[in-house]
Amino acid sequence: MSAAPILRCAKLTKRFGGFTAVRDLDLELEPGAVLGFLGPNGAGKSTAIRMMLGLSAPSAGTVRLFGEDPLRQRRVRARVGYSPGELRLDDRLTVAATLRSWARLRGGVDEAFRDRLVARLGVQVDRHVRGLSTGNRRKLALVGALMSRPELLILDEPTNGLDPLVQNEFMAILEEVTASGTSVLLSSHVLSEVEQIANRVVVIRAGVAVADGPTDELRHGAAQEFRVVFAGAGPDAADIAAFAALPGAVSVESSRSGGARSGELRIRWSGPPGPLLRRLAGTEIVSLTAPEPDLETAFLSYYRGGGDGGAGGASAASAGADSTDGGAR
Numbered sequence: 001m002s003a004a005p006i007l008r009c010a011k012l013t014k015r016f017g018g019f020t021a022v023r024d025l026d027l028e029l030e031p032g033a034v035l036g037f038l039g040p041n042g043a044g045k046s047t048a049i050r051m052m053l054g055l056s057a058p059s060a061g062t063v064r065l066f067g068e069d070p071l072r073q074r075r076v077r078a079r080v081g082y083s084p085g086e087l088r089l090d091d092r093l094t095v096a097a098t099l100r101s102w103a104r105l106r107g108g109v110d111e112a113f114r115d116r117l118v119a120r121l122g123v124q125v126d127r128h129v130r131g132l133s134t135g136n137r138r139k140l141a142l143v144g145a146l147m148s149r150p151e152l153l154i155l156d157e158p159t160n161g162l163d164p165l166v167q168n169e170f171m172a173i174l175e176e177v178t179a180s181g182t183s184v185l186l187s188s189h190v191l192s193e194v195e196q197i198a199n200r201v202v203v204i205r206a207g208v209a210v211a212d213g214p215t216d217e218l219r220h221g222a223a224q225e226f227r228v229v230f231a232g233a234g235p236d237a238a239d240i241a242a243f244a245a246l247p248g249a250v251s252v253e254s255s256r257s258g259g260a261r262s263g264e265l266r267i268r269w270s271g272p273p274g275p276l277l278r279r280l281a282g283t284e285i286v287s288l289t290a291p292e293p294d295l296e297t298a299f300l301s302y303y304r305g306g307g308d309g310g311a312g313g314a315s316a317a318s319a320g321a322d323s324t325d326g327g328a329r
């Protein structure tokens with residue numbers, strides 16, 4: 001390890017009554033890194049993020065933000081730009097007044113930079129917060145998180161509610177700020193955007209980290225799909241069973257089982273493909289393709305199988321009830 005991590009969680013745990021929303025989470029963010037924080041609805045991402053910021057007290061475990069405990073040393077939060085998943089804005093203010101009040105909390109911001117962000121994201125500063133659509137509230141929160149050029153950005157579902165053009169513009173801005181050295185923790189359901197920007201990914205399911213590693217490694221370490229088109233009548237039931245029995249075969253889809261065209265097999269495979277290629281060497285095939293696995297394919301297996309982490313707990317809509325969360329800053 002080189003420089004000390006700017007964010008470190010060790011055995012971080014949050015219980016709500018008898019329900020454990022986050023359990024023994026270990027996570028590190030190195031300076032300049034972009035960490036994707038992925039997980040299905042109710043997995044515990046927002047709960048973990050609020051503890052990282054000192055907005056909610058852990059039931060067990062520790063958080064160190066820039067080496068400090070953010071619950072005790074509240075001033076470290078000023079080094080973080082945060083866009084919460086659930087926005088709480090003061091409806092009485094205009095957009096411009098909201099930005100001014102956040103800037104004051106920061107002790108001032110570079111107004112030219114703020115105005116560029118406002119223009120690029122299409123924020124209408126003269127509007128009242130009260131009448132803003134979900135997407136426009138989100139854009140305001142993103143300007144708030146970015147405008148002070150923080151060392152660390154913590155973004156909880158930042159593109160939620162944004163139209164595709166604004167999403168693209170926001171991702172372009174994010175790429176620019178990360179290129180200039182800003183560290184990011186990006187919680188998102190949108191795997192393609194995580195894939196575009198994150199060099200490392202943590203997947204959390206039911207409050208527990210189920211994967212943690214460099215994005216490329218996780219993508220390539222996961223099962224990939226081979227599509228084989230056979231000459232002639234194609235494989236019969238016995239052939240299909242033989243492919244399914246190969247070590248490495250995760251699943252086999254054919255026209256019989258559905259999911260593949262006649263004469264084609266779709267074989268989901270984990271690990272080196274040698275056994276599959278040796279088995280195919282004895283057959284007449286027309287084509288063999290293996291699409292580059294994307295994060296979506298890679299992580300579906302982590303998402304599946306364990307429910308949404310909410311079993312026995314309150315609904316995600318109640319998130320935030322215990323926190324001192326004050327909204328975007």
Ligand SMILES: Nc1ncnc2c1ncn2[C@@H]1O[C@H](COP(=O)(O)OP(=O)(O)OP(=O)(O)O)[C@@H](O)[C@H]1O
Pocket residue numbers: 016021039040041042043044045046047048085309310311313314315316317318319320321322323
């Ligand atoms: N204040 C609370 N009281 C009780 N349960 C809570 C509270 N906050 C969160 N939970 C529960 O903890 C679990 C994790 O919620 P959290 O909002 O952290 O998930 P998430 O991964 O951010 O989900 P999403 O992607 O849907 O926003 C959920 O089951 C949620 O209902």
